[in-house]
Amino acid sequence: MPVEVILPKVDMDMTHGTLAVWHVAEGEMVQKGAALFDIETDKAAMEVEAPASGSLHHITAQPGDKVAVGTIVAWLYAKDEAVGAAPLTAAAKQDAPPPVTVALPADITPPLSAPSFPPPQAEALAQRATPSARHAARSAGIALERVRGSGPLGRVQRDDVTAFLQSAPQTPATAPWVPQSGPLHISRRKGQGLPLVLFHGFTADSQSWAPLEKALGPQQPLIRIDLPGHGKSPRRRIAGFAELARMVVEAFDEATREHDKVHLLGHSLGGAMALALADIRGRKLASLSLISPAGLGPEVDADALAGIVRASRAESLAPWLRRLTATPDGISDDYARAAMAPRKDPAMRAAQADMTAALFPDGVQAFDLRPALQRIEAPTQILWGRQDHILPYRHALAADGDFAIHLLKGAGHIPQIECPDRVARIVQRLIAGCDAPV
Amino acid sequence: MNAQAPTDLRTLSYAEAIREAMAIAMEADPTVILMGEDIGVYGGAFQVTLDLIDRFGPDRVMDTPISELGGAGVAVGAALTGLKPIFEFQFSDFAMLAMEQIVNQAAKLRYMLGGEASVPVVFRLPAGSGTGAAAQHSQSIEAWFGHVPGLKVLQPATPEDAKGMLLAALADPDPVMIFEHKLLYKMKGHVPAGSYLTPIGKALLRRAGTDVTIVAGSIMLHRALEAAEKLAAEGISAEVIDLRSIRPIDHETILASVRKTGRLMVVYEGVKAFGVGAEISAMVAESDAFDYLDAPILRLGGADAPVPYNPDLERASVPQVDTIEAAARRLVRREV
Numbered sequence: 146m147p148v149e150v151i152l153p154k155v156d157m158d159m160t161h162g163t164l165a166v167w168h169v170a171e172g173e174m175v176q177k178g179a180a181l182f183d184i185e186t187d188k189a190a191m192e193v194e195a196p197a198s199g200s201l202h203h204i205t206a207q208p209g210d211k212v213a214v215g216t217i218v219a220w221l222y223a224k225d226e227a228v229g230a231a232p233l234t235a236a237a238k239q240d241a242p243p244p245v246t247v248a249l250p251a252d253i254t255p256p257l258s259a260p261s262f263p264p265p266q267a268e269a270l271a272q273r274a275t276p277s278a279r280h281a282a283r284s285a286g287i288a289l290e291r292v293r294g295s296g297p298l299g300r301v302q303r304d305d306v307t308a309f310l311q312s313a314p315q316t317p318a319t320a321p322w323v324p325q326s327g328p329l330h331i332s333r334r335k336g337q338g339l340p341l342v343l344f345h346g347f348t349a350d351s352q353s354w355a356p357l358e359k360a361l362g363p364q365q366p367l368i369r370i371d372l373p374g375h376g377k378s379p380r381r382r383i384a385g386f387a388e389l390a391r392m393v394v395e396a397f398d399e400a401t402r403e404h405d406k407v408h409l410l411g412h413s414l415g416g417a418m419a420l421a422l423a424d425i426r427g428r429k430l431a432s433l434s435l436i437s438p439a440g441l442g443p444e445v446d447a448d449a450l451a452g453i454v455r456a457s458r459a460e461s462l463a464p465w466l467r468r469l470t471a472t473p474d475g476i477s478d479d480y481a482r483a484a485m486a487p488r489k490d491p492a493m494r495a496a497q498a499d500m501t502a503a504l505f506p507d508g509v510q511a512f513d514l515r516p517a518l519q520r521i522e523a524p525t526q527i528l529w530g531r532q533d534h535i536l537p538y539r540h541a542l543a544a545d546g547d548f549a550i551h552l553l554k555g556a557g558h559i560p561q562i563e564c565p566d567r568v569a570r571i572v573q574r575l576i577a578g579c580d581a582p583v
Numbered sequence: 584m585n586a587q588a589p590t591d592l593r594t595l596s597y598a599e600a601i602r603e604a605m606a607i608a609m610e611a612d613p614t615v616i617l618m619g620e621d622i623g624v625y626g627g628a629f630q631v632t633l634d635l636i637d638r639f640g641p642d643r644v645m646d647t648p649i650s651e652l653g654g655a656g657v658a659v660g661a662a663l664t665g666l667k668p669i670f671e672f673q674f675s676d677f678a679m680l681a682m683e684q685i686v687n688q689a690a691k692l693r694y695m696l697g698g699e700a701s702v703p704v705v706f707r708l709p710a711g712s713g714t715g716a717a718a719q720h721s722q723s724i725e726a727w728f729g730h731v732p733g734l735k736v737l738q739p740a741t742p743e744d745a746k747g748m749l750l751a752a753l754a755d756p757d758p759v760m761i762f763e764h765k766l767l768y769k770m771k772g773h774v775p776a777g778s779y780l781t782p783i784g785k786a787l788l789r790r791a792g793t794d795v796t797i798v799a800g801s802i803m804l805h806r807a808l809e810a811a812e813k814l815a816a817e818g819i820s821a822e823v824i825d826l827r828s829i830r831p832i833d834h835e836t837i838l839a840s841v842r843k844t845g846r847l848m849v850v851y852e853g854v855k856a857f858g859v860g861a862e863i864s865a866m867v868a869e870s871d872a873f874d875y876l877d878a879p880i881l882r883l884g885g886a887d888a889p890v891p892y893n894p895d896l897e898r899a900s901v902p903q904v905d906t907i908e909a910a911a912r913r914l915v916r917r918e919v
Binding site: 303304 | 845873874875876877878917918919
């Protein structure tokens with residue numbers, strides 16, 4: 146990662162400084178400790194040293210600009226580091242007074258990669274663009290401000306966006322998934338802020354989070370854990386809920402060893418796991434989000450669970466999958482075929498069949514996490530589809546404790562797949578409220 | 584009537600095609616009658632009815648007194664009581680004298696009588712500039728009637744459509760206004776024999792293209808097609824849509840084209856402001872096709888002035904081939 150060059154606070158009561166002069170030009174190399182630029186305040190003028198060695202890029206403040214303390218005014222790239230787009234500055238990283246530099250509009254995803262011209266200036270907010278160009282930029286998730294317009298008065302045309310997308314090398318914007326050894330399969334992705342630990346539902350796996358991961362954006366650090374007998378975790382026989390919970394706690398401890406706090410998100414059976422975890426690892430929790438969690442009442446559509454576990458081909462899987470969504474048309478035949486592919490492994494189906502018998506004897510949820518829910522102290526919210534056919538959302542209404550309930554219109558049992566953007570927004574709101582700067 | 588060439592090469596003028604449609608309808612249906620000033624022995628101001636009085640007699644080809652309000656009123660009354668009158672105005676400008684009958688009576692009676700009556704009248708209106716007939720005889724006021732629920736407003740651009748639209752208008756149970764451009768009456772084109780109906784409310788893609796959509800009706804269609812031909816030589820591919828029907832307007836054909844080309848020009852002869860172009864532009868801006876626009880929408884319309892008598896000024900007051908060509912070029916070259 147390039148090193149940020151920040152306008153420092155050189156006076157106790159200073160909120161802004163005027164950038165007087167750059168001693169190094171854009172693209173030039175500089176040694177750590179060498180004079181980089183001068184600032185002037187009401188009281189003093191001062192030389193600022195380079196915080197690292199490297200080449201200077203993405204200068205956002207020009208001589209004469211008045212800049213808030215803490216604002217990033219440029220970036221230093223190490224000698225062999227590729228210069229990409231100006232890295233986005235997370236608002237949370239900056240010190241108190243809001244910077245005067247322009248933040249990208251919230252609804253525009255950061256650009257994927259390198260433009261060949263400078264980052265946006267203040268007046269770029271008034272970017273002229275045709276509706277078609279705006280639409281194309283929105284669809285591609287790029288900030289229009291980065292596209293040079295060829296139309297009248299610099300208006301961005303659709304062609305300009307197309308050309309921009311073609312010229313920009315496709316470097317990955319998100320950190321890669323890295324597997325971690327442990328009793329269960331763990332994968333993690335770096336980002337900014339506290340990580341969000343994800344527990345998938347019964348018969349699902351870590352891959353099922355893909356739509357939500359996309360909606361959460363590349364900045365969110367994530368840790369995914371495959372439940373026993375699921376995904377890439379060992380196919381172990383489980384005697385009951387307590388044993389399952391023990392394995393999950395062990396994996397959780399392993400996965401979160403280097404973090405003081407994490408956010409936790411669980412879906413369905415993973416929600417029950419998250420609740421059990423929260424009960425014994427409460428101090429580690431910054432927040433808890435539960436999507437259609439199990440364990441809050443006896444009712445469950447056991448036929449659907451058994452049907453999914455038993456299915457050995459897409460045709461027999463599809464009818465059961467269609468109970469997962471609000472309406473049956475939410476699951477296409479192609480979706481069912483794709484869902485069946487990882488379920489071809491008979492050992493996995495056998496392990497899950499055993500689990501069905503252990504966890505849902507006689508078609509009942511034989512574990513009760515309502516007491517755990519009552520005891521939770523971390524900020525907690527439950528998201529539930531109003532048209533969930535697997536677990537009734539009334540379980541959330543009947544449960545006791547301090548938590549928020551979000552009932553999602555038009556969603557079934559898997560809102561994180563049916564409407565990932567809405568789920569992401571709700572989860573992000575809670576995370577943002579709990580992700581206080583350390 | 585005279586160009587009776589056989590089958591596929593059969594060619595008629597626009598006026599002949601209209602006359603043929605009237606004759607076919609009158610032969611097939613005794614309730615179809617013609618009314619208007621000087622349409623009998625004189626043959627009509629533009630000789631469209633010509634010899635029909637000889638074939639069908641003065642009871643069915645009726646000269647009406649010089650009162651558009653009176654004539655249109657008789658036509659509406661006749662329609663209300665079971666006949667199918669085709670009423671000809673000498674100039675579309677004179678429809679203003681008959682506004683009460685067209686707008687307050689014909690357009691509203693079906694609604695006000697709870698559907699128990701209808702007014703199957705057809706108004707034929709010679710329209711447009713280019714004949715040196717000055718400000719009171721050269722207007723293009725079709726958009727005025729597009730504002731009136733209960734009316735259908737058509738604008739045939741070819742002899743084939745002129746015949747098919749008149750027959751379709753006669754088959755329609757409600758009042759239909761057909762604006763015929765005076766400069767098109769002598770234009771020749773293929774016209775199928777026998778009876779056929781041109782669907783009301785359907786625009787027609789006359790020339791496919793990829794760079795800009797030009798919506799034009801009546802004589803503007805021909806100017807737009809000529810401009811498109813010239814633009815093609817420069818590598819600009821214009822798609823030309825014949826609007827044909829102002830009310831109802833064919834949203835889907837226009838929107839589909841805009842989604843394809845990303846640029847829209849509307850060309851019409853009526854005064855530019857508050858006209859057909861405004862309606863079409865707004866319709867596109869309100870639709871999902873908005874997201875496909877890659878340039879501002881352009882309207883090319885008549886000057887904001889009475890149509891001048893001076894021939895050079897008259898020509899300059901409405902869109903011509905060169906102005907359409909230049910505007911489309913600027914639009915595609917991002918100069919707008």
